[in-house]
Amino acid sequence: MHDILTLFSYSFMQRALLVGLLVAPCAALLGVSLVLRRYSMIGDGLSHVGFGALSLAFALNLAPLQVALPIVILAAFWLLHLSESSKMHGDSAIALISSAAIAFGVVVTSLTNGMSTDVYDLMFGSILAVGSDDLILSLLLSSAVLFVFIFFYRKIFAITFDEGFARTAGTNVRVYTSLIAFLTAVTIVVGMRIMGSMLISSLIIFPALTAMRLFRSFRSVTLCAAVLSLVAFGTGLLLSFWFSLPTGATIVLVNLGFFLLFSILEKLR
Secondary structure, X not given: OHHHHHHOOOHHHXXXXXXXXXXXXXXXXXXXXXXXXXXOOHHHHHHHHHHHHHHHHHHHXXXXXXXXXXXXXXXXXXXXXXXXXXXXXXXXXXXXXXXHHHHHHHHHHHHOXXXXXXXXXXXXXXXXXXXXXXHHHHHHHHHHHHHHHHHOHHXXXXXXXXXXXXXXXXXXXXXXXXXXXXXXHHHHHHHHHHHOOOOOOHHXXXXXXXXXXXXXXXXXXHHHXXXXXXXXXXXXXXXXXXXXXXXXXXXXXXXXXXXXXXXXXXXXX
């Protein structure tokens, strides 16, 4: 306990913990709906867009959040438009956007400073990169996600399991889908500071898939995913600091451990 208290006496660890504990459950809540609607790879696609946007910000010496946030949000809406088009399926749209964004980021990086420490942190995350702006944005994000899930729970439930019925019942499916895409984009941008653009999608996918090993109802899966994301992030952050491991990768491996544990419990049950 003394070691833990000493650990969080550092200001950068306090910011990283607060941002992570706010962003991780948001990603998990959004991830349940995305996974059930077979849009789980949207986080991966948007994270690649974030890599390209942050590469551009570093090249132009601009504020990362101010550049990445609007670009990733626009990419999320464009991705929805492409996936709803009869000429292109969702996975094709994600592959198109993610590959183009990675290529753009690599070219911009090669034309500026090359593979610097900043670019490495951009790809794989760094708790030292978390600033006060990230904390404020994560507070706003968590408030927005909780508000949406509490007050529009039935609408989200309806469009997740039966979009056609929800549309017939008078629900504006496009509005709620766009809202989820918007919140996912903001979650990706904020979470990339800790997890990195290559690993942030794990916060969306792993908790939802893990919770589905043991639970079947939408509410129980949602609650379990949120709790798992909190525990996995806190555990991964502590382990990464104690053993000098990359933070984002350690959190992903902790999530993987929970997934394997829940899979074993599912088999035993």
